[in-house]
Amino acid sequence: MKQETVLELRQLTHVYVNDKGASLAIEHINLKVERGEFVSLVGPSGCGKTTVLSLLAGLFPPTKGQVLLNGDQVSGPSSKVGYMLQQDYLFPWRSIKENAAIGLEINDRKTEKGLQYVDELLEELGLPDSARKYPQELSGGMRQRVALARTLATEPEVLLLDEPFSALDLHIKLQLEDLVHQTLKRLGKTAVLVTHDLAEAVAMSDRVIVLGRNPGYIRSELAIPDEIRLASPMTARKLSGFQGLFERLWTELDRDDNEGGSTGGRSQ
């Protein structure tokens, strides 16, 4: 298949400045993400994962370097990029369908066709009977599915996923990983996931990027073999090569731990 770069980070460097002074968060990060690719960012706490994601989302400009989306410099938030977070941020006074359609409203695209797509997404994500319910009537896993429907409703090309499963019970988390993976692959979306969970990174990704810190940089990357990356996350976890990949990532991060940090938890 022909590769086509969707996202590109060029020499990305960011310095946070506040009343306590300036701190260099990330430095000289270069990365290309191809169309349809699922890439995870892992690394110890404070290595700059969220900073990279925020720059990809255009939430603020980098101090140096560039973020390119389809070759164009990102200069602010765009409807081509969707963001899904650990918290679902659903509005309690809006029905599930109204919550899922909020991005369409904001982008002035609340058309009949748009609302029909919301219905289709809710159906696909297993929520057809919840459209008229309110967020407080739903479980945490269901609420995250609504958040995914809301993110997908505006048809972004790229999804940025900032630990979207980390607040869920293990059982629900595994189910949701499968559902998100299957949905994004079917729609051909490009995704960048930030996670502390190395098993999740291996199970969901085509490629895992390992960041080091002080300041954040790309230390290494791990291409996930076809056998595992083409399987659903739940199946991937049961394949024989899975444990070896997990151990490789763990060893990489443990090296950093021994240099004085924390990976934020080994989970499998």
Ligand SMILES: Nc1ncnc2c1ncn2[C@@H]1O[C@H](COP(=O)(O)OP(=O)(O)OP(=O)(O)O)[C@@H](O)[C@H]1O
């Ligand atoms: N708004 C801010 N002002 C100043 N420094 C910040 C700010 N946000 C992040 N930092 C610093 O930038 C560095 C990278 O932070 P970032 O949150 O991107 O890391 P992370 O890898 O996402 O961490 P975690 O895994 O703990 O969520 C850290 O040293 C952090 O303290």
